[in-house]
Amino acid sequence: MTDFSRRSILGAGGLVLAGASMVSGRVQAAGLPEAPVMESAATQAPLFPNVGPDYQPVVTLNGWSLPWRMRGDWKEFHLIAEPVVREMAPGMKAHLWGYNGQSPGPTIEAVEGDKVRIFVTNRLPEATTVHWHGQTLPNGMDGVSGLTQPGIPPGKTFVYEFILRRSGTFMYHPHSDEMVQMAMGMMGFFVVHPRDPAERRVDRDFVWLLSAYDIEAGSYVPKVNTMTEFNLWTFNTRAWPGIDPIVVRQGDKVRMRFGNLTMTNHPIHVHGVDFKVTGTDGGWIPENRQWPEVSVDVAVGQMRTIEFNADVPGDWAVHCHKSHHTMNAMGHAVRTYIGVNLKKTAPQIKKVLPGYMPMGANGMGEMGAMEMPMPDNTLPMMTGYAQFGPVEMGGMFTVMKVRPGLAATDYADPGWYKHPEGTVAYEWTGEPPPEAAQAPGAKAPARKSSGRRASAPAKEFRVVDPRNRPVRTAGGHENH
Numbered sequence: 122m123t124d125f126s127r128r129s130i131l132g133a134g135g136l137v138l139a140g141a142s143m144v145s146g147r148v149q150a151a152g153l154p155e156a157p158v159m160e161s162a163a164t165q166a167p168l169f170p171n172v173g174p175d176y177q178p179v180v181t182l183n184g185w186s187l188p189w190r191m192r193g194d195w196k197e198f199h200l201i202a203e204p205v206v207r208e209m210a211p212g213m214k215a216h217l218w219g220y221n222g223q224s225p226g227p228t229i230e231a232v233e234g235d236k237v238r239i240f241v242t243n244r245l246p247e248a249t250t251v252h253w254h255g256q257t258l259p260n261g262m263d264g265v266s267g268l269t270q271p272g273i274p275p276g277k278t279f280v281y282e283f284i285l286r287r288s289g290t291f292m293y294h295p296h297s298d299e300m301v302q303m304a305m306g307m308m309g310f311f312v313v314h315p316r317d318p319a320e321r322r323v324d325r326d327f328v329w330l331l332s333a334y335d336i337e338a339g340s341y342v343p344k345v346n347t348m349t350e351f352n353l354w355t356f357n358t359r360a361w362p363g364i365d366p367i368v369v370r371q372g373d374k375v376r377m378r379f380g381n382l383t384m385t386n387h388p389i390h391v392h393g394v395d396f397k398v399t400g401t402d403g404g405w406i407p408e409n410r411q412w413p414e415v416s417v418d419v420a421v422g423q424m425r426t427i428e429f430n431a432d433v434p435g436d437w438a439v440h441c442h443k444s445h446h447t448m449n450a451m452g453h454a455v456r457t458y459i460g461v462n463l464k465k466t467a468p469q470i471k472k473v474l475p476g477y478m479p480m481g482a483n484g485m486g487e488m489g490a491m492e493m494p495m496p497d498n499t500l501p502m503m504t505g506y507a508q509f510g511p512v513e514m515g516g517m518f519t520v521m522k523v524r525p526g527l528a529a530t531d532y533a534d535p536g537w538y539k540h541p542e543g544t545v546a547y548e549w550t551g552e553p554p555p556e557a558a559q560a561p562g563a564k565a566p567a568r569k570s571s572g573r574r575a576s577a578p579a580k581e582f583r584v585v586d587p588r589n590r591p592v593r594t595a596g597g598h599e600n601h
């Protein structure tokens with residue numbers, strides 16, 4: 122863990138007394154634990170436990186896990202709710218609210234049966250709370266503003282104490298001015314490992330949240346009232362090509378955990394493997410109730426855990442299957458011009474849109490390779506290069522890189538996959554391929570590129586030029 126900067130929250134040494142009246146006397150005497158801050162948006166190495174039961178820690182995609190300390194038999198964590206600047210991808214930074222320097226906040230990891238004490242210091246300009254999504258805990262620890270506690274006022278620290286009743290995958294997020302605070306990026310993961318380290322053991326365990334933002338081109342702050350029309354779809358508040366690869370050793374047993382805090386569902390699709398859904402935010406699914414999938418729909422407010430064996434080496438896409446969610450800003454307002462002769466219309470469009478470039482008549486793939494002039498701090502609609510050219514993706518997309526012979530703790534990007542000779546799709550240059558059959562009754566539209574003069578399609582309906590449309594006169598006579 123190289124990117125921490127440690128800071129005490131009230132002064133030097135990290136042992137300054139907390140002034141907040143909600144903090145118990147016992148805790149006041151002990152002082153607040155340090156609140157580590159992350160300055161990098163890169164995926165950090167997993168945080169192995171140095172005391173207590175052993176477990177395989179998770180890797181938070183483009184994120185990190187929150188260090189903790191033991192005080193007596195309590196595991197103590199310190200979250201700071203605060204404004205943060207999150208780089209969503211190279212070339213674009215968003216001004217968000219988050220925890221300990223990043224949005225999403227750090228992943229909290231602990232063990233089934235642990236007693237956890239979580240300090241939450243509020244450095245936002247308004248009150249907040251933290252709800253521990255999915256945890257079974259005393260009602261007063263549930264973090265619902267007004268219902269189970271007063272909001273944490275700006276400048277104050279509250280403490281949450283509860284016992285982790287079961288292992289599994291959970292989230293945390295505010296339950297106070299929720300629409301605004303979640304639209305601003307306040308959320309994090311909470312992973313509870315089984316008490317028995319052998320139980321549900323995997324070799325690599327990845328977590329990320331699905332989140333969405335509406336940040337206008339050239340601006341920095343999300344529009345917090347947007348309900349459905351978001352323009353940035355992210356894994357852990359990063360958009361492709363800013364999302365790190367998921368590095369896996371061939372043969373590893375792999376777990377991925379997704380949580381959805383957007384306003385719509387996301388069918389997450391993993392190429393190259395079939396997996397089983399092994400957990401929800403309600404717990405683990407018994408083995409005889411699991412079924413195979415290659416996509417798992419993660420509904421709003423849900424978490425899904427999948428597991429598979431990474432048997433086949435390669436660079437495998439991992440993405441949301443809603444195609445608009447693998448696009449970045451600017452993409453959604455682009456008009457459809459497929460089949461339009463833009464040579465004719467471009468001069469007219471340029472009169473109203475001076476910077477307009479005629480694109481899209483043959484699809485929009487060319488936009489992936491082209492640098493269009495854009496406002497500052499804006500991500501192109503689709504981008505990202507791999508070894509064969511532009512990937513033509515954005516948003517909720519990344520690559521799982523399965524490689525033989527990696528060290529157990531090696532998560533470094535191994536570069537692009539070197540395909541064995543003869544295993545990549547290739548251009549056919551041999552004898553003419555067999556005649557392509559057509560669906561019965563199908564009629565292909567005229568194609569210019571074929572080099573042959575396509576015959577005009579048969580007339581199936583009559584078109585009337587509106588200028589010559591018969592006009593019905595008052596007297597009921599048609600007047601041509």
Ligand SMILES: [Cu+2]
Pocket residue numbers: 354386387388441442443446517
């Ligand atoms: Cu999606």
